[in-house]
Amino acid sequence: MLTPLPDAAARLAALERDAAHQAELSAGDGRSWVGARDGVRPVVIVGAGQAGLVLARGLRRRGIDDVVVVDAAPADAAGPWTTYARMHTLRTPKDIAWPTWGTPAVSPRAWFEAVYGDAAWDALEFFPTSAWQGFLRWYRDASAVTTVSSTHVSALTVGGVDDPLTLRLDGPDGEWMLPARHVVLATGIEGAGGRHLPALLDALPAERVHHTHDDIDFAALAGLRIGILGAGTGAFDNAATALEHGAASVDVHMRRPSMPQVSPYRWMEFAGLIENYGSFTDAQKWAFNVHLSAVDQPATQNALWRAHAFDTFRFRTSSPWESVSWTGREIAVTTPHGIHHYDVVLAATGIVADLGRRPELASVAADATLWSDRLAPADAAQNPGLAAFPYLDDDFGLVSRSAPDASPLSRIHLFNHGARISQGMLSHQIPGLVGGATKLAAALSRRLFQRDSDDLLAEYLAYDVPVGVHIGRRAQDPVPAPTPPVASWG
Numbered sequence: 001m002l003t004p005l006p007d008a009a010a011r012l013a014a015l016e017r018d019a020a021h022q023a024e025l026s027a028g029d030g031r032s033w034v035g036a037r038d039g040v041r042p043v044v045i046v047g048a049g050q051a052g053l054v055l056a057r058g059l060r061r062r063g064i065d066d067v068v069v070v071d072a073a074p075a076d077a078a079g080p081w082t083t084y085a086r087m088h089t090l091r092t093p094k095d096i097a098w099p100t101w102g103t104p105a106v107s108p109r110a111w112f113e114a115v116y117g118d119a120a121w122d123a124l125e126f127f128p129t130s131a132w133q134g135f136l137r138w139y140r141d142a143s144a145v146t147t148v149s150s151t152h153v154s155a156l157t158v159g160g161v162d163d164p165l166t167l168r169l170d171g172p173d174g175e176w177m178l179p180a181r182h183v184v185l186a187t188g189i190e191g192a193g194g195r196h197l198p199a200l201l202d203a204l205p206a207e208r209v210h211h212t213h214d215d216i217d218f219a220a221l222a223g224l225r226i227g228i229l230g231a232g233t234g235a236f237d238n239a240a241t242a243l244e245h246g247a248a249s250v251d252v253h254m255r256r257p258s259m260p261q262v263s264p265y266r267w268m269e270f271a272g273l274i275e276n277y278g279s280f281t282d283a284q285k286w287a288f289n290v291h292l293s294a295v296d297q298p299a300t301q302n303a304l305w306r307a308h309a310f311d312t313f314r315f316r317t318s319s320p321w322e323s324v325s326w327t328g329r330e331i332a333v334t335t336p337h338g339i340h341h342y343d344v345v346l347a348a349t350g351i352v353a354d355l356g357r358r359p360e361l362a363s364v365a366a367d368a369t370l371w372s373d374r375l376a377p378a379d380a381a382q383n384p385g386l387a388a389f390p391y392l393d394d395d396f397g398l399v400s401r402s403a404p405d406a407s408p409l410s411r412i413h414l415f416n417h418g419a420r421i422s423q424g425m426l427s428h429q430i431p432g433l434v435g436g437a438t439k440l441a442a443a444l445s446r447r448l449f450q451r452d453s454d455d456l457l458a459e460y461l462a463y464d465v466p467v468g469v470h471i472g473r474r475a476q477d478p479v480p481a482p483t484p485p486v487a488s489w490g
């Protein structure tokens with residue numbers, strides 16, 4: 001159990017002074033040059049999780065102001081870390097690459113050492129999730145990113161190729177409209193679709209089935225038999241959480257014969273790939289992701305140990321669910337090894353890409369290009385779930401099917417899990433954020449500059465602010481003494 005140092009508050013205050021000084025040392029990128037124009041915000045970021053926050057800081061660093069960050073969650077609860085992320089630690093090793101934008105004092109390590117001390121850092125292997133959430137709150141405040149919280153984007157409408165995008169927001173003060181030039185959807189792992197609940201669970205009463213991303217009342221599972229479908233890290237963490245709350249037993253079922261032993265994500269964590277993944281051809285991107293889905297990654301060691309600590313936990317391999325039925329009293333799950341009986345089942349079955357399921361994308365989903373549009377049918381058939389992911393341009397923008405070269409859809413940028421095939425881990429994994437936020441901030445800067453280039457050129461040509469050059473001797477300089485004559489040899 002980590003305990004903040006007694007003087008953590010003073011140490012954090014000192015760190016904030018360091019951050020301010022480092023920002024001065026790295027001198028920034030000059031003045032703010034683009035803001036709201038006729039009430040249209042240059043960029044609205046939907047989502048105040050890690051992706052939205054780092055991008056907001058990066059845009060300010062580039063002189064792009066009047067950016068609005070909106071999140072459906074209450075102020076300190078953005079992202080999954082206080083809700084369905086039920087693991088104790090991150091999967092990513094503690095030395096996390098992080099977009100500090102020239103200010104190392106706002107790195108996760110700097111924050112952690114300030115709060116818990118250097119010795120705690122040395123002893124650490126993985127960031128605890130509660131600490132990660134604490135860091136993100138501090139990063140938001142230290143970056144002076146103001147978020148519009150408890151406010152849900154319920155619709156996004158597009159007009160002509162140059163018209164503003166209009167967001168409909170529902171918040172504590174009711175419904176309002178927000179026009180924007182660019183909209184960045186930093187909406188996380190479900191941002192291009194939603195939770196995947198296999199159809200065979202439809203036969204069960206709704207109160208007997210939960211997805212692991214749901215807000216589950218674990219206390220209500222005390223004394224019950226739980227079956228979990230799927231064997232990723234989340235399955236084991238949910239199993240452990242149920243057992244810690246007094247569940248009678250939990251079985252985790254995995255289709256594979258054994259847990260994968262290799263994590264391709266560990267191979268991926270190098271700057272060359274992260275930054276340049278976009279240079280892969282479409283065929284290479286497809287092969288990369290089909291392979292990743294096929295080999296998957298092991299559940300974390302901590303999650304496995306946490307669940308196996310209970311004698312009433314069972315890990316069942318080679319155990320796909322062939323059918324599921326409700327007997328009127330209990331759930332019967334048929335697997336190749338027999339029939340298992342449960343009171344409640346949890347689906348640890350991840351997410352699906354389906355743009356039409358997102359309220360903020362519903363109006364444009366039909367016109368958005370998907371990977372299935374760009375693949376030969378035989379290739380798409382290798383993995384239809386992946387083929388349903390959106391096909392994005394190099395600026396993370398949607399690509400219109402009807403007008404690929406001139407559509408407002410290219411101003412809707414998916415900086416979320418939906419970008420995983422087009423942009424690699426730049427948007428949906430912590431180590432990718434440095435490359436992703438840098439690339440997207442640069443792209444938005446370029447696009448806004450292109451929009452304003454005539455005005456900027458006119459402003460430049462008309463620029464006539466004198467710098468106040470004074471011709472002549474500086475007033476306080478002494479009048480030089482006359483130079484003595486040089487002795488002559490003659």
Ligand SMILES: Cc1cc2nc3c(=O)[nH]c(=O)nc-3n(C[C@H](O)[C@H](O)[C@H](O)COP(=O)(O)OP(=O)(O)OC[C@H]3O[C@@H](n4cnc5c(N)ncnc54)[C@H](O)[C@@H]3O)c2cc1C
Nearest residue numbers: 047049050051071072078079090091092153187188429430
């Ligand atoms: C359980 C779990 C564990 C993970 N562990 C790791 C790990 O160890 N290492 C790693 O690299 N990655 C990990 N990830 C992947 C990734 O880092 C996280 O999903 C991370 O939260 C992504 O950050 P984000 O800012 O993109 O999205 P989020 O943190 O999910 O933030 C998205 C925000 O968007 C808001 N939002 C969504 N839709 C709307 C809307 N319509 N209107 C307004 N607001 C909206 C949500 O309220 C949310 O706050 C994990 C993911 C999960 C789910």
